[in-house]
Amino acid sequence: MTSGQGNSDVVPGRYWHHLDDGRIQCDVCPRYCKLGEGQRGLCFVRARQNDQVVLTTWGRSSGFCIDPVEKKPLNHFLPGSPVLSFGTAGCNLTCKFCQNHEISKARQMDAVGSLATPDMIVQTAQQWGCSAVAFTYNDPVIFLEYAVDVAKACRAAGIKTIAVTAGYIGREARVEFFRHMDAANVDLKGFTEAFYHKLCSAHLEDVLETLVYLKRETGVWFELTNLVIPGENDGDDEFDAMTRWIMDHLGPDVPLHFSAFHPDWKMMDTPRTPAATLGRARDIALKNGLRYVYVGNVHDHAASSTYCHHCHTRLIGRDWYELSDWKLDEQGNCTECGTACAGVFASQPGQWGRKRQPVRLQASRNVAGNQR
Numbered sequence: 541m542t543s544g545q546g547n548s549d550v551v552p553g554r555y556w557h558h559l560d561d562g563r564i565q566c567d568v569c570p571r572y573c574k575l576g577e578g579q580r581g582l583c584f585v586r587a588r589q590n591d592q593v594v595l596t597t598w599g600r601s602s603g604f605c606i607d608p609v610e611k612k613p614l615n616h617f618l619p620g621s622p623v624l625s626f627g628t629a630g631c632n633l634t635c636k637f638c639q640n641h642e643i644s645k646a647r648q649m650d651a652v653g654s655l656a657t658p659d660m661i662v663q664t665a666q667q668w669g670c671s672a673v674a675f676t677y678n679d680p681v682i683f684l685e686y687a688v689d690v691a692k693a694c695r696a697a698g699i700k701t702i703a704v705t706a707g708y709i710g711r712e713a714r715v716e717f718f719r720h721m722d723a724a725n726v727d728l729k730g731f732t733e734a735f736y737h738k739l740c741s742a743h744l745e746d747v748l749e750t751l752v753y754l755k756r757e758t759g760v761w762f763e764l765t766n767l768v769i770p771g772e773n774d775g776d777d778e779f780d781a782m783t784r785w786i787m788d789h790l791g792p793d794v795p796l797h798f799s800a801f802h803p804d805w806k807m808m809d810t811p812r813t814p815a816a817t818l819g820r821a822r823d824i825a826l827k828n829g830l831r832y833v834y835v836g837n838v839h840d841h842a843a844s845s846t847y848c849h850h851c852h853t854r855l856i857g858r859d860w861y862e863l864s865d866w867k868l869d870e871q872g873n874c875t876e877c878g879t880a881c882a883g884v885f886a887s888q889p890g891q892w893g894r895k896r897q898p899v900r901l902q903a904s905r906n907v908a909g910n911q912r
């Protein structure tokens with residue numbers, strides 16, 4: 541823990557309690573940091589100030605970008621549509637392979653953060669015709685109060701919300717958090733306690749519990765991502781155990797993305813994931829009964845596309861993040877055999893393509909206006 545400083549972005553936290561020894565425990569995530577006055581939690585953005593736990597980064601962002609929804613990745617949620625994406629700073633996991641470590645490890649929010657109120661975010665999403673706002677780049681669990689305020693403003697304006705998260709969240713906090721989300725991509729980083737312990741300082745069981753909660757207790761559309769790291773979580777036994785568990789606990793319709801690792805952060809000496817490994821993982825998942833299994837971070841048109849689980853027609857073709865084929869009717873059924881494809885679909889595919897468009901909130905009205 542480190543000492544915190546007050547600033548104007550501080551709001552009271554909602555999930556914490558006093559301990560008998562005088563410390564306060566933060567209950568937002570299963571790390572359950574125990575804080576003395578002036579200390580910050582491991583995520584750095586939550587701190588004990590004036591005998592309560594506060595969030596210190598409300599209304600602060602590390603940057604905005606409009607991406608295709610496929611980049612979150614979500615392949616069954618309004619395909620082809622643009623999503624206004626942003627993050628803040630800090631994280632509640634310590635993944636040695638983090639691919640966003642400039643943000644997740646940021647310690648000086650004032651240096652990297654710009655003002656982003658819920659109204660400004662909604663206005664920007666509307667100006668650019670975004671179907672959704674995504675909380676991504678770092679885990680929104682740690683800025684729960686801010687994420688919920690943004691999500692409420694989005695709902696009021698008819699804009700969907702997407703959480704990109706590791707699913708490492710406390711039991712009470714997750715009820716409020718996911719109540720305000722329409723979709724999520726949850727990282728299932730590995731399928732052994734040893735992996736979570738050694739590389740993320742976290743626990744597998746807490747993540748699995750979140751996934752079961754999402755499936756049984758919420759209407760959130762969610763997909764899973766597994767970053768496959770050579771020598772760490774790339775064994776056939778692990779792919780087999782993970783996908784059997786998904787079948788048994790979440791069912792066949794939850795899409796699963798096997799994503800390629802590239803050297804980053806504290807794992808610069810680990811090689812990239814061979815495409816063949818992703819293919820092997822996908823084959824095992826399909827053999828175990830999962831219907832929608834994808835590979836990511838590699839160019840593979842066939843394994844990035846969506847197929848009807850009944851007649852095997854290619855329903856949605858993808859070339860990187862660009863859609864090609866589209867064989868769903870207005871209700872999201874296969875046009876060849878009428879079988880429903882699981883997901884949330886508009887009557888027509890979105891047309892955003894694979895563009896990545898950085899935006900600045902304050903200037904967005906003029907920028908968008910100039911494009912019309």
Ligand code: SF4
Pocket residue numbers: 566567568569570571572573580581582583584586587631632681682
């Ligand atoms: S959100 Fe998690 S990491 Fe952050 S202070 Fe709370 S318990 Fe600690």
